Amino acid sequence: MAALACLASSLSMGGAAASERAHFRSLRTTSTSISMGLPWEGRLARGVPLHNSATIRRLPRVASRDNFYGTGELIGLLERSARTVAKHWQGSRLTVGELSARKGGWLDGHHSHRNGRDVDVAFYMRDRRGKMAQFWRFVPFSHSKGARRGPRHLQFDDERNWKLVTAMLADPEARVQYMFVCTSIRKRLLKQGRRSGASTELLRAAAAVLREPKVGNPHVDHFHVRIFCSRDDRPKCQDEVPFWPWYDGVPPDGDFTEPPTIRWRTARASR
Numbered sequence: 001m002a003a004l005a006c007l008a009s010s011l012s013m014g015g016a017a018a019s020e021r022a023h024f025r026s027l028r029t030t031s032t033s034i035s036m037g038l039p040w041e042g043r044l045a046r047g048v049p050l051h052n053s054a055t056i057r058r059l060p061r062v063a064s065r066d067n068f069y070g071t072g073e074l075i076g077l078l079e080r081s082a083r084t085v086a087k088h089w090q091g092s093r094l095t096v097g098e099l100s101a102r103k104g105g106w107l108d109g110h111h112s113h114r115n116g117r118d119v120d121v122a123f124y125m126r127d128r129r130g131k132m133a134q135f136w137r138f139v140p141f142s143h144s145k146g147a148r149r150g151p152r153h154l155q156f157d158d159e160r161n162w163k164l165v166t167a168m169l170a171d172p173e174a175r176v177q178y179m180f181v182c183t184s185i186r187k188r189l190l191k192q193g194r195r196s197g198a199s200t201e202l203l204r205a206a207a208a209v210l211r212e213p214k215v216g217n218p219h220v221d222h223f224h225v226r227i228f229c230s231r232d233d234r235p236k237c238q239d240e241v242p243f244w245p246w247y248d249g250v251p252p253d254g255d256f257t258e259p260p261t262i263r264w265r266t267a268r269a270s271r
């Protein structure tokens with residue numbers, strides 16, 4: 001458990017000293033949004049809209065539906081993560097699909113997305129010449145690097161997508177529960193993490209949140225990110241298992257879920 005305590009500390013300040021926690025609390029934006037219930041049967045009050053900016057782009061395919069409302073924590077997570085990536089790759093923009101309707105509730109085409117804590121995020125891509133690229137809709141990828149259907153010239157950008165994963169996991173305010181994505185993309189992201197020298201703790205955290213859903217959409221063309229309820233919104237806002245060590249509360253049954261151990265195929269993995 002020592003490694004996990006360390007993980008919580010380094011990724012989310014969950015295990016930080018009281019003074020550090022106070023410092024991070026002081027950095028929190030006071031969010032007036034309220035997420036109620038569960039992601040698949042809840043509502044959202046005083047939702048915060050996500051706007052286009054230098055680092056954020058609403059996915060053109062769904063832009064006119066205007067379902068870009070989330071909790072303050074989710075909007076903050078998207079903006080901070082997109083900025084972190086853009087700091088390393090100038091001009092980089094995160095393309096974002098639907099979040100929730102202004103007041104939450106049922107959203108066409110989604111099972112969850114009902115209480116401002118879910119968002120669909122496009123993969124960062126490059127074209128054949130290696131230039132950063134965007135598209136008007138989500139682009140599916142599978143085992144090969146090139147797009148599986150549609151625009152064959154687009155490539156999955158391992159480096160920027162991995163940076164996005166780490167930026168979200170390290171966010172000081174929002175706590176990520178899931179980044180749903182298909183198994184083949186999960187594998188390539190973890191490989192990228194290992195190549196980039198990420199710590200075992202960080203890789204395990206990524207392995208925990210990057211998951212292909214057991215049923216329904218396997219997520220070959222976008223991440224579906226879900227965050228835990230913010231402290232302020234509990235207990236009206238509800239979470240279900242798994243509660244990772246960076247969850248900033250006490251799980252209902254008192255037990256945190258340990259992130260999985262990664263079994264690499266090659267010896268280098270055992271570090």
Ligand SMILES: [Zn+2]
Nearest residue numbers: 110119120224
């Ligand atoms: Zn989704």
